[in-house]
Amino acid sequence: MSTESASASVFNINALFDNPLFAGGIGLASLGAVAAFARKGAIATLGAARRRLLVNVEISKQDPAYPWVLAWLSQPRENLGFITSRLTRIHNLSVITTTASRTGANGPAHAHFFLQPGYGRHIVKFGSTYIAVNREKHNTANMNTGEPHEIVQLTTLWAHRHVFEDVFSEAHRLAAKANEGKTVVYSARGMDWVPLGDPRKKRPLASVILDEGVKEAVVDDVKDFMERQQWYVDRGIPYRRGYLLFGPPGSGKTSFIQALAGELDFSVAMINLSEMGMTDDKLAYLLTKLPKRSLLLLEDADAAFINRRQRESDGYNGAMVTFSGLLNALDGVAAGEERIAFLTTNHIDRLDPALIRPGRVDLMLRIGEATRFQAARMWDRFYGDVDEDHSGRERFLARLDKLGLFGEGPDGKPSHRYTSTAAIQGLFLFNKNEMSGAIDMAEGLIPKKFEAGEAVPEGAIKTPA
Ligand SMILES: Nc1ncnc2c1ncn2[C@@H]1O[C@H](COP(=O)(O)OP(=O)(O)OP(=O)(O)O)[C@@H](O)[C@H]1O
Numbered sequence: 001m002s003t004e005s006a007s008a009s010v011f012n013i014n015a016l017f018d019n020p021l022f023a024g025g026i027g028l029a030s031l032g033a034v035a036a037f038a039r040k041g042a043i044a045t046l047g048a049a050r051r052r053l054l055v056n057v058e059i060s061k062q063d064p065a066y067p068w069v070l071a072w073l074s075q076p077r078e079n080l081g082f083i084t085s086r087l088t089r090i091h092n093l094s095v096i097t098t099t100a101s102r103t104g105a106n107g108p109a110h111a112h113f114f115l116q117p118g119y120g121r122h123i124v125k126f127g128s129t130y131i132a133v134n135r136e137k138h139n140t141a142n143m144n145t146g147e148p149h150e151i152v153q154l155t156t157l158w159a160h161r162h163v164f165e166d167v168f169s170e171a172h173r174l175a176a177k178a179n180e181g182k183t184v185v186y187s188a189r190g191m192d193w194v195p196l197g198d199p200r201k202k203r204p205l206a207s208v209i210l211d212e213g214v215k216e217a218v219v220d221d222v223k224d225f226m227e228r229q230q231w232y233v234d235r236g237i238p239y240r241r242g243y244l245l246f247g248p249p250g251s252g253k254t255s256f257i258q259a260l261a262g263e264l265d266f267s268v269a270m271i272n273l274s275e276m277g278m279t280d281d282k283l284a285y286l287l288t289k290l291p292k293r294s295l296l297l298l299e300d301a302d303a304a305f306i307n308r309r310q311r312e313s314d315g316y317n318g319a320m321v322t323f324s325g326l327l328n329a330l331d332g333v334a335a336g337e338e339r340i341a342f343l344t345t346n347h348i349d350r351l352d353p354a355l356i357r358p359g360r361v362d363l364m365l366r367i368g369e370a371t372r373f374q375a376a377r378m379w380d381r382f383y384g385d386v387d388e389d390h391s392g393r394e395r396f397l398a399r400l401d402k403l404g405l406f407g408e409g410p411d412g413k414p415s416h417r418y419t420s421t422a423a424i425q426g427l428f429l430f431n432k433n434e435m436s437g438a439i440d441m442a443e444g445l446i447p448k449k450f451e452a453g454e455a456v457p458e459g460a461i462k463t464p465a
């Protein structure tokens, strides 16, 4: 009997519902389910509404506009009013520090801290429009640099979507203003061009002293080329021009290209061909995506040629650019359409004639040892204000003549001895305040290799057999 009643009570559902505890539980659970449903529905409706009512713009860290937008976000905003100023307070900040040596003081370096909105959500007001900002770091990374991917997302009302145009042009204007009077130098990092350090102050073209007429010839050629884009397009010729500057170290090749970039308001995109890890593929790829308005600078062009010889002898190419790799990058099918390239080398004899062909190199120039003309101009730049009657300059030039530093001895015979403009600059820098010091120490301009072999008595000229 007792077993029967037990089984009956187990299967009797009604009895369960009669239990106030159980019925209450069910009631609560169904209420919960309804609430969860409603919540889901609300989220979906809200999501749909969001999608319809709002616009997002996503800017990834790879995009050039990324730093511009961050800088724009960091701009102080004025006259915001009580509520807006509280609403748009940025609570998460990140810092970018740049150091610079203080001008005129030899104390510790001067540090400049630049605060930017950090990761997370912020609200900014632009004109009369509120924009929600979300800066996020992703947990994926750039395969080349190992840097995590980052985005900034700007959100505003659909009705205000046109504000983004203004935001971007304002951000770009700010960035352009910050770089005004500066030259940005890009170098290759992995497969990307990244600015190498902070933008440098433009180097005035007048500060680079080349032999008579050389500078003007190149500048005119480049300017002429820049005005002729349509001419090239009309004739179906790729709009490219290449220059090769060759000559001994310290003659001002790199400085000239940097100054030229400043003059044209271009940036410099620099690749050192002798750099480890620079391969043909990488070079070709980088040349297809040069930063806009930049001069391509390929330093040490001879490296690619040495490499070819190595490959012939041992078949191994130490992960460097090869000769054919360089030629292809310069004018192969994949070569970029618009480009001004400068190649430099200290060893013209190592180059191959195949390089010097229109389309690859259109103009070749030797930037050589210091000439009389250059020495005189450099003197004027350094001591022009104190040497008003030019007597110091004449003494200096006479001394260099006596030392045979312009390739000719006082007796008119070739001296085979030259100095570099870099050495002259060094001498002047050493004697900043005292021009007579520069004259006295002019002997230091004699290239070291002459001193090492045989002791050259002062004033004596070495005439090879
Ligand atoms: N013609 C020049 N006019 C003004 N400054 C010069 C000149 N030549 C060299 N200098 C100075 O000498 C230094 C070295 O010059 P730069 O790096 O331009 O030489 P380079 O020709 O590129 O040498 P390398 O072949 O070794 O790369 C710079 O500080 C530069 O200011």
Ligand SMILES: [Mg+2]
Pocket (backbone or CB within 6 Å): 253, 254, 255, 299, 344
């Ligand atoms: Mg150089």
